[in-house]
Amino acid sequence: MIEIKPSSRTVQSGFVLLLLAVSAQSAFAHVEGGQAAGFITGLQHPWSGLDHILAMIAVGLWGAQLGKPSIWVLPIAFPMMMAAGAMMGLLGIPVPGVEIGIAFSAILLGLMVLAEVRPKLAVSIAMVGFFAIFHGHAHGTELPPGQSGLLYSMGFVIATGCLHGLGIVIGLVKELPLGRQALRGAGSFIAVMGVVFLWKALT
Amino acid sequence: MRVLTTTLLLLCWPVCASAHLVTTGLGPVYDGIGHLVMTPEDLIPVLAIALYAGMRGAAPGRYALFSLPLAWFAGGLLGVSFTSLPPLPTPAFSILIIGVLIAADFKLSDRIFLVMVLAVGFIHGALNGVALKGNAGVPGLIGIMATLFVLVALFSALVVSLKKPWARIVVRVAGSWVAAIGMLMFGWMFRGQV
Numbered sequence: 548m549i550e551i552k553p554s555s556r557t558v559q560s561g562f563v564l565l566l567l568a569v570s571a572q573s574a575f576a577h578v579e580g581g582q583a584a585g586f587i588t589g590l591q592h593p594w595s596g597l598d599h600i601l602a603m604i605a606v607g608l609w610g611a612q613l614g615k616p617s618i619w620v621l622p623i624a625f626p627m628m629m630a631a632g633a634m635m636g637l638l639g640i641p642v643p644g645v646e647i648g649i650a651f652s653a654i655l656l657g658l659m660v661l662a663e664v665r666p667k668l669a670v671s672i673a674m675v676g677f678f679a680i681f682h683g684h685a686h687g688t689e690l691p692p693g694q695s696g697l698l699y700s701m702g703f704v705i706a707t708g709c710l711h712g713l714g715i716v717i718g719l720v721k722e723l724p725l726g727r728q729a730l731r732g733a734g735s736f737i738a739v740m741g742v743v744f745l746w747k748a749l750t
Numbered sequence: 751m752r753v754l755t756t757t758l759l760l761l762c763w764p765v766c767a768s769a770h771l772v773t774t775g776l777g778p779v780y781d782g783i784g785h786l787v788m789t790p791e792d793l794i795p796v797l798a799i800a801l802y803a804g805m806r807g808a809a810p811g812r813y814a815l816f817s818l819p820l821a822w823f824a825g826g827l828l829g830v831s832f833t834s835l836p837p838l839p840t841p842a843f844s845i846l847i848i849g850v851l852i853a854a855d856f857k858l859s860d861r862i863f864l865v866m867v868l869a870v871g872f873i874h875g876a877l878n879g880v881a882l883k884g885n886a887g888v889p890g891l892i893g894i895m896a897t898l899f900v901l902v903a904l905f906s907a908l909v910v911s912l913k914k915p916w917a918r919i920v921v922r923v924a925g926s927w928v929a930a931i932g933m934l935m936f937g938w939m940f941r942g943q944v
Contacts, residue, residue, distance in 0.1 A: 619919045619922070619923060622923060622926075623853055623922060623923055623926040624926075626926050626927055626930040627850075627853065627926050627929055627930050627933070629930065630929070630930035630931070630932075630933035630934045631933060633933075633934050633937060634933050634934060634936060634937035636937070637934075637937030637938060637940060637941055638937060638940055690938075696934070696935065696937075696938030696941065697790055697791065697841075697931070697934075697935050697938060698790065700930075700931050700934035700935060700938065701790065701794075701931055703934075704927045704930045704931055704934070705927065708923065708927055
Protein backbone atom coordinates (compact mmCIF):
# COMPACT_ATOMS: atom_id res chain seq x y z
CA MET A 548 0.00 0.00 0.00
CA ILE A 549 1.31 3.44 -0.95
CA GLU A 550 1.22 6.01 1.77
CA ILE A 551 0.86 9.60 0.71
CA LYS A 552 2.51 12.06 3.03
CA PRO A 553 1.57 15.62 2.26
CA SER A 554 4.53 18.00 2.32
CA SER A 555 4.34 21.20 4.34
CA ARG A 556 4.05 23.17 1.05
CA THR A 557 1.03 21.12 -0.02
CA VAL A 558 -0.64 21.70 3.33
CA GLN A 559 0.07 25.42 3.13
CA SER A 560 -1.30 25.62 -0.41
CA GLY A 561 -4.40 23.72 0.59
CA PHE A 562 -4.92 26.02 3.55
CA VAL A 563 -4.59 29.12 1.37
CA LEU A 564 -7.03 27.68 -1.18
CA LEU A 565 -9.49 26.88 1.60
CA LEU A 566 -9.21 30.42 2.94
CA LEU A 567 -9.78 31.85 -0.53
CA ALA A 568 -12.75 29.57 -1.05
CA VAL A 569 -14.48 30.66 2.14
CA SER A 570 -13.52 34.35 2.02
CA ALA A 571 -16.60 36.52 1.50
CA GLN A 572 -16.93 38.45 -1.75
CA SER A 573 -19.38 41.06 -2.87
CA ALA A 574 -22.27 39.63 -4.84
CA PHE A 575 -22.88 40.94 -8.36
CA ALA A 576 -26.34 39.54 -8.84
CA HIS A 577 -28.05 42.56 -10.27
CA VAL A 578 -29.87 43.18 -13.49
CA GLU A 579 -27.75 44.95 -16.08
CA GLY A 580 -28.34 48.66 -15.79
CA GLY A 581 -26.91 52.12 -16.08
CA GLN A 582 -25.60 54.12 -18.99
CA ALA A 583 -23.53 51.44 -20.74
CA ALA A 584 -26.48 49.04 -20.81
CA GLY A 585 -28.19 51.46 -23.22
CA PHE A 586 -25.74 50.52 -25.98
CA ILE A 587 -26.32 46.80 -25.52
CA THR A 588 -30.10 47.32 -25.42
CA GLY A 589 -29.93 49.34 -28.64
CA LEU A 590 -27.70 46.72 -30.26
CA GLN A 591 -30.08 43.91 -29.32
CA HIS A 592 -33.34 45.67 -30.09
CA PRO A 593 -33.42 45.38 -33.92
CA TRP A 594 -32.75 41.63 -33.60
CA SER A 595 -35.70 41.14 -31.27
CA GLY A 596 -38.45 41.65 -33.85
CA LEU A 597 -38.76 39.56 -37.02
CA ASP A 598 -40.64 42.37 -38.80
CA HIS A 599 -37.70 44.75 -38.39
CA ILE A 600 -35.11 42.08 -39.26
CA LEU A 601 -36.83 41.04 -42.50
CA ALA A 602 -37.43 44.60 -43.67
CA MET A 603 -33.78 45.55 -43.01
CA ILE A 604 -32.53 42.47 -44.84
CA ALA A 605 -34.96 43.20 -47.69
CA VAL A 606 -33.40 46.65 -48.12
CA GLY A 607 -29.96 45.02 -48.40
CA LEU A 608 -31.25 42.35 -50.80
CA TRP A 609 -32.93 44.90 -53.06
CA GLY A 610 -29.84 47.10 -53.01
CA ALA A 611 -27.66 44.13 -53.99
CA GLN A 612 -30.11 43.20 -56.74
CA LEU A 613 -30.18 46.75 -58.14
CA GLY A 614 -26.39 47.08 -58.03
CA LYS A 615 -24.49 50.39 -57.99
CA PRO A 616 -25.32 52.97 -56.69
CA SER A 617 -28.42 51.59 -54.93
CA ILE A 618 -26.36 48.95 -53.13
CA TRP A 619 -24.93 51.67 -50.90
CA VAL A 620 -27.40 54.56 -51.33
CA LEU A 621 -30.35 52.61 -49.89
CA PRO A 622 -28.46 51.58 -46.71
CA ILE A 623 -27.44 55.25 -46.29
CA ALA A 624 -30.98 56.56 -46.78
CA PHE A 625 -32.66 54.06 -44.49
CA PRO A 626 -30.92 54.82 -41.14
CA MET A 627 -31.24 58.57 -41.67
CA MET A 628 -34.96 58.39 -42.39
CA MET A 629 -35.39 55.83 -39.62
CA ALA A 630 -33.78 58.32 -37.21
CA ALA A 631 -36.16 61.00 -38.50
CA GLY A 632 -39.08 58.68 -37.71
CA ALA A 633 -37.70 57.98 -34.24
CA MET A 634 -37.22 61.70 -33.65
CA MET A 635 -40.87 62.27 -34.58
CA GLY A 636 -41.77 59.67 -31.96
CA LEU A 637 -39.57 61.35 -29.37
CA LEU A 638 -41.07 64.74 -30.10
CA GLY A 639 -44.54 63.26 -29.71
CA ILE A 640 -45.51 63.62 -33.38
CA PRO A 641 -47.89 60.72 -34.10
CA VAL A 642 -47.53 58.55 -37.19
CA PRO A 643 -50.76 56.71 -38.00
CA GLY A 644 -50.76 52.97 -38.69
CA VAL A 645 -47.18 52.28 -37.65
CA GLU A 646 -47.54 48.48 -37.43
CA ILE A 647 -49.43 48.40 -40.73
CA GLY A 648 -46.69 50.49 -42.33
CA ILE A 649 -44.04 48.06 -41.06
CA ALA A 650 -45.99 45.11 -42.45
CA PHE A 651 -46.36 46.85 -45.82
CA SER A 652 -42.63 47.55 -45.86
CA ALA A 653 -41.94 43.80 -45.74
CA ILE A 654 -44.62 43.09 -48.36
CA LEU A 655 -43.55 45.73 -50.88
CA LEU A 656 -39.79 45.36 -50.41
CA GLY A 657 -40.21 41.57 -50.69
CA LEU A 658 -42.24 42.02 -53.89
CA MET A 659 -39.59 44.36 -55.32
CA VAL A 660 -36.97 41.65 -54.80
CA LEU A 661 -39.29 38.92 -56.09
CA ALA A 662 -40.21 40.79 -59.28
CA GLU A 663 -36.70 42.29 -59.71
CA VAL A 664 -38.27 45.74 -60.04
CA ARG A 665 -35.77 48.39 -61.13
CA PRO A 666 -37.26 51.84 -60.53
CA LYS A 667 -35.33 55.10 -60.78
CA LEU A 668 -32.91 55.70 -57.90
CA ALA A 669 -35.02 58.56 -56.49
CA VAL A 670 -38.10 56.31 -56.41
CA SER A 671 -36.29 53.50 -54.60
CA ILE A 672 -34.83 55.99 -52.08
CA ALA A 673 -38.27 57.55 -51.50
CA MET A 674 -39.86 54.15 -50.99
CA VAL A 675 -37.19 52.90 -48.58
CA GLY A 676 -37.14 56.25 -46.75
CA PHE A 677 -40.92 56.29 -46.39
CA PHE A 678 -40.98 52.86 -44.74
CA ALA A 679 -37.94 53.70 -42.59
CA ILE A 680 -40.05 56.35 -40.82
CA PHE A 681 -42.44 53.65 -39.54
CA HIS A 682 -39.59 51.45 -38.33
CA GLY A 683 -37.92 54.37 -36.56
CA HIS A 684 -41.15 55.54 -34.96
CA ALA A 685 -41.94 52.05 -33.66
CA HIS A 686 -38.52 50.86 -32.52
CA GLY A 687 -36.23 53.86 -32.08
CA THR A 688 -37.90 55.19 -28.96
CA GLU A 689 -38.15 52.04 -26.86
CA LEU A 690 -35.52 53.00 -24.28
CA PRO A 691 -35.68 51.23 -20.90
CA PRO A 692 -35.70 53.64 -17.93
CA GLY A 693 -32.33 54.73 -16.58
CA GLN A 694 -30.37 54.06 -19.76
CA SER A 695 -28.64 56.54 -22.02
CA GLY A 696 -30.62 57.58 -25.08
CA LEU A 697 -27.43 58.39 -26.98
CA LEU A 698 -25.86 54.98 -26.35
CA TYR A 699 -29.16 53.25 -27.15
CA SER A 700 -29.32 55.16 -30.44
CA MET A 701 -25.73 54.21 -31.28
CA GLY A 702 -26.45 50.53 -30.70
CA PHE A 703 -29.75 50.69 -32.58
CA VAL A 704 -28.28 52.40 -35.65
CA ILE A 705 -25.22 50.12 -35.76
CA ALA A 706 -27.35 46.96 -35.47
CA THR A 707 -29.69 48.20 -38.22
CA GLY A 708 -26.69 48.93 -40.44
CA CYS A 709 -25.36 45.42 -39.79
CA LEU A 710 -28.72 43.96 -40.85
CA HIS A 711 -28.51 45.91 -44.12
CA GLY A 712 -24.97 44.55 -44.54
CA LEU A 713 -26.26 41.03 -43.93
CA GLY A 714 -28.91 41.58 -46.60
CA ILE A 715 -26.29 42.83 -49.07
CA VAL A 716 -24.04 39.82 -48.38
CA ILE A 717 -26.97 37.44 -48.88
CA GLY A 718 -27.91 39.38 -52.03
CA LEU A 719 -24.51 38.67 -53.54
CA VAL A 720 -25.68 35.09 -54.19
CA LYS A 721 -27.09 36.52 -57.43
CA GLU A 722 -23.61 35.99 -58.89
CA LEU A 723 -23.84 32.24 -58.28
CA PRO A 724 -25.65 29.72 -60.54
CA LEU A 725 -29.32 29.70 -59.50
CA GLY A 726 -28.47 32.58 -57.16
CA ARG A 727 -30.83 34.94 -58.94
CA GLN A 728 -33.72 32.55 -58.40
CA ALA A 729 -32.69 32.03 -54.77
CA LEU A 730 -32.73 35.80 -54.26
CA ARG A 731 -36.20 36.07 -55.76
CA GLY A 732 -37.27 33.20 -53.50
CA ALA A 733 -36.00 35.15 -50.49
CA GLY A 734 -38.04 38.13 -51.67
CA SER A 735 -41.18 36.02 -51.88
CA PHE A 736 -40.57 34.69 -48.35
CA ILE A 737 -40.24 38.25 -47.00
CA ALA A 738 -43.43 39.32 -48.82
CA VAL A 739 -45.37 36.36 -47.39
CA MET A 740 -44.08 37.15 -43.91
CA GLY A 741 -45.20 40.73 -44.48
CA VAL A 742 -48.72 39.47 -45.10
CA VAL A 743 -48.53 37.59 -41.79
CA PHE A 744 -47.39 40.80 -40.03
CA LEU A 745 -50.24 42.69 -41.68
CA TRP A 746 -52.72 40.06 -40.52
CA LYS A 747 -51.39 40.38 -36.96
CA ALA A 748 -51.54 44.18 -37.12
CA LEU A 749 -55.14 44.17 -38.31
CA THR A 750 -56.48 41.53 -35.90
CA MET B 751 -22.97 82.24 -45.03
CA ARG B 752 -26.65 81.93 -44.12
CA VAL B 753 -26.18 78.19 -43.56
CA LEU B 754 -23.16 78.86 -41.37
CA THR B 755 -25.02 81.45 -39.30
CA THR B 756 -27.96 79.08 -38.83
CA THR B 757 -25.56 76.31 -37.82
CA LEU B 758 -23.85 78.50 -35.25
CA LEU B 759 -27.21 79.64 -33.87
CA LEU B 760 -28.38 76.03 -33.57
CA LEU B 761 -25.13 75.09 -31.82
CA CYS B 762 -25.87 77.74 -29.21
CA TRP B 763 -29.50 76.76 -28.60
CA PRO B 764 -29.87 76.10 -24.85
CA VAL B 765 -30.92 72.69 -23.50
CA CYS B 766 -29.94 70.54 -20.50
CA ALA B 767 -26.17 69.98 -20.19
CA SER B 768 -24.70 66.59 -19.36
CA ALA B 769 -21.10 67.46 -18.64
CA HIS B 770 -19.65 65.10 -16.05
CA LEU B 771 -16.02 64.23 -15.55
CA VAL B 772 -14.66 60.71 -15.80
CA THR B 773 -12.22 60.14 -12.92
CA THR B 774 -9.47 57.64 -13.69
CA GLY B 775 -7.50 57.96 -10.45
CA LEU B 776 -4.33 58.36 -12.51
CA GLY B 777 -4.08 62.14 -12.35
CA PRO B 778 -5.63 65.11 -14.12
CA VAL B 779 -4.06 64.52 -17.56
CA TYR B 780 -5.40 60.97 -17.67
CA ASP B 781 -8.75 62.22 -16.36
CA GLY B 782 -8.87 64.50 -19.40
CA ILE B 783 -7.97 61.64 -21.73
CA GLY B 784 -10.55 59.41 -20.04
CA HIS B 785 -13.18 62.13 -20.27
CA LEU B 786 -12.85 62.43 -24.04
CA VAL B 787 -12.58 58.72 -24.74
CA MET B 788 -15.47 57.78 -22.44
CA THR B 789 -17.84 60.56 -23.50
CA PRO B 790 -19.60 59.69 -26.78
CA GLU B 791 -21.07 63.22 -26.96
CA ASP B 792 -17.52 64.48 -27.50
CA LEU B 793 -15.91 61.45 -29.09
CA ILE B 794 -18.36 61.01 -31.98
CA PRO B 795 -18.04 64.58 -33.32
CA VAL B 796 -14.24 64.36 -33.05
CA LEU B 797 -14.12 61.12 -35.02
CA ALA B 798 -16.65 62.50 -37.51
CA ILE B 799 -14.58 65.65 -38.07
CA ALA B 800 -11.50 63.47 -38.58
CA LEU B 801 -13.35 61.32 -41.13
CA TYR B 802 -14.72 64.34 -42.97
CA ALA B 803 -11.33 66.07 -42.97
CA GLY B 804 -9.81 62.91 -44.43
CA MET B 805 -12.49 62.79 -47.12
CA ARG B 806 -11.69 66.37 -48.11
CA GLY B 807 -7.99 65.56 -48.49
CA ALA B 808 -4.64 65.99 -46.83
CA ALA B 809 -4.75 69.80 -46.48
CA PRO B 810 -8.08 69.95 -44.58
CA GLY B 811 -6.80 67.03 -42.54
CA ARG B 812 -3.84 69.13 -41.47
CA TYR B 813 -6.10 72.10 -40.68
CA ALA B 814 -8.25 69.93 -38.44
CA LEU B 815 -5.21 68.31 -36.84
CA PHE B 816 -4.04 71.62 -35.39
CA SER B 817 -7.16 73.81 -35.29
CA LEU B 818 -9.47 71.38 -33.46
CA PRO B 819 -7.21 70.79 -30.40
CA LEU B 820 -6.32 74.50 -30.22
CA ALA B 821 -9.96 75.63 -30.44
CA TRP B 822 -10.93 72.98 -27.90
CA PHE B 823 -8.19 74.19 -25.55
CA ALA B 824 -9.20 77.84 -25.99
CA GLY B 825 -12.83 76.96 -25.29
CA GLY B 826 -11.72 74.88 -22.32
CA LEU B 827 -9.78 77.80 -20.84
CA LEU B 828 -12.92 79.90 -21.12
CA GLY B 829 -14.98 77.11 -19.58
CA VAL B 830 -12.76 76.63 -16.52
CA SER B 831 -13.10 80.33 -15.72
CA PHE B 832 -16.89 80.00 -15.45
CA THR B 833 -18.83 78.08 -12.83
CA SER B 834 -21.48 77.27 -15.39
CA LEU B 835 -22.33 77.94 -19.01
CA PRO B 836 -25.77 78.05 -20.58
CA PRO B 837 -26.55 74.42 -21.43
CA LEU B 838 -26.03 73.87 -25.15
CA PRO B 839 -27.25 71.14 -27.51
CA THR B 840 -23.88 71.27 -29.24
CA PRO B 841 -23.23 67.49 -29.36
CA ALA B 842 -26.51 66.66 -31.11
CA PHE B 843 -26.12 69.38 -33.71
CA SER B 844 -22.43 68.84 -34.36
CA ILE B 845 -22.98 65.07 -34.72
CA LEU B 846 -25.95 65.61 -37.04
CA ILE B 847 -24.32 68.27 -39.23
CA ILE B 848 -20.97 66.54 -39.64
CA GLY B 849 -22.69 63.18 -40.23
CA VAL B 850 -24.78 64.68 -43.03
CA LEU B 851 -21.69 66.29 -44.57
CA ILE B 852 -19.91 62.90 -44.60
CA ALA B 853 -22.91 60.94 -45.90
CA ALA B 854 -23.53 63.45 -48.70
CA ASP B 855 -19.78 63.78 -49.41
CA PHE B 856 -20.49 67.52 -49.42
CA LYS B 857 -17.67 69.61 -50.88
CA LEU B 858 -17.35 72.28 -48.19
CA SER B 859 -14.75 74.95 -48.94
CA ASP B 860 -11.59 74.83 -46.82
CA ARG B 861 -12.43 78.16 -45.20
CA ILE B 862 -15.93 77.16 -44.10
CA PHE B 863 -14.59 73.79 -42.99
CA LEU B 864 -12.02 75.54 -40.81
CA VAL B 865 -14.70 77.83 -39.29
CA MET B 866 -16.84 74.78 -38.54
CA VAL B 867 -13.95 72.93 -36.90
CA LEU B 868 -13.09 75.98 -34.79
CA ALA B 869 -16.73 76.49 -33.73
CA VAL B 870 -17.28 72.84 -32.81
CA GLY B 871 -13.93 72.64 -31.00
CA PHE B 872 -14.45 75.88 -29.09
CA ILE B 873 -17.98 75.10 -27.89
CA HIS B 874 -17.22 71.48 -26.96
CA GLY B 875 -14.05 72.70 -25.24
CA ALA B 876 -15.98 75.29 -23.24
CA LEU B 877 -18.44 72.62 -22.04
CA ASN B 878 -15.50 70.37 -21.13
CA GLY B 879 -13.84 73.26 -19.30
CA VAL B 880 -16.86 73.68 -17.03
CA ALA B 881 -16.81 69.93 -16.29
CA LEU B 882 -13.07 69.99 -15.56
CA LYS B 883 -13.23 73.06 -13.29
CA GLY B 884 -12.27 72.08 -9.75
CA ASN B 885 -11.29 68.57 -10.90
CA ALA B 886 -8.68 68.04 -13.59
CA GLY B 887 -8.55 71.71 -14.64
CA VAL B 888 -6.05 72.86 -17.24
CA PRO B 889 -3.92 69.66 -17.08
CA GLY B 890 -7.08 67.78 -17.97
CA LEU B 891 -7.52 70.02 -20.98
CA ILE B 892 -3.96 69.20 -22.04
CA GLY B 893 -4.86 65.50 -21.87
CA ILE B 894 -7.93 66.14 -24.01
CA MET B 895 -5.88 68.18 -26.48
CA ALA B 896 -3.28 65.44 -26.86
CA THR B 897 -5.98 62.82 -27.38
CA LEU B 898 -7.70 65.00 -29.97
CA PHE B 899 -4.44 65.39 -31.87
CA VAL B 900 -3.82 61.64 -31.90
CA LEU B 901 -7.41 60.75 -32.89
CA VAL B 902 -7.61 63.33 -35.68
CA ALA B 903 -4.17 62.32 -36.99
CA LEU B 904 -5.02 58.62 -37.03
CA PHE B 905 -8.52 58.79 -38.49
CA SER B 906 -8.03 61.57 -41.04
CA ALA B 907 -4.80 59.94 -42.27
CA LEU B 908 -6.61 56.62 -42.55
CA VAL B 909 -9.33 58.15 -44.74
CA VAL B 910 -6.83 60.13 -46.85
CA SER B 911 -5.02 56.87 -47.58
CA LEU B 912 -8.20 55.17 -48.85
CA LYS B 913 -8.00 54.94 -52.62
CA LYS B 914 -10.56 52.28 -53.46
CA PRO B 915 -14.01 53.73 -54.28
CA TRP B 916 -15.78 51.23 -52.01
CA ALA B 917 -13.64 52.30 -49.06
CA ARG B 918 -14.88 55.88 -49.37
CA ILE B 919 -18.43 54.52 -49.57
CA VAL B 920 -17.86 52.73 -46.26
CA VAL B 921 -16.90 56.11 -44.75
CA ARG B 922 -20.07 57.67 -46.18
CA VAL B 923 -22.18 54.87 -44.73
CA ALA B 924 -20.50 55.52 -41.36
CA GLY B 925 -21.41 59.19 -41.84
CA SER B 926 -25.07 58.29 -42.33
CA TRP B 927 -24.96 56.36 -39.06
CA VAL B 928 -23.40 59.38 -37.34
CA ALA B 929 -26.14 61.64 -38.75
CA ALA B 930 -28.82 59.19 -37.62
CA ILE B 931 -27.32 59.12 -34.11
CA GLY B 932 -27.27 62.94 -34.07
CA MET B 933 -30.90 63.12 -35.11
CA LEU B 934 -31.91 60.62 -32.43
CA MET B 935 -29.83 62.45 -29.84
CA PHE B 936 -31.68 65.63 -30.68
CA GLY B 937 -34.95 63.80 -29.98
CA TRP B 938 -33.65 62.33 -26.71
CA MET B 939 -32.61 65.79 -25.59
CA PHE B 940 -36.22 66.92 -25.80
CA ARG B 941 -37.09 63.95 -23.61
CA GLY B 942 -34.16 64.67 -21.23
CA GLN B 943 -32.83 61.11 -21.63
CA VAL B 944 -29.43 61.63 -23.25
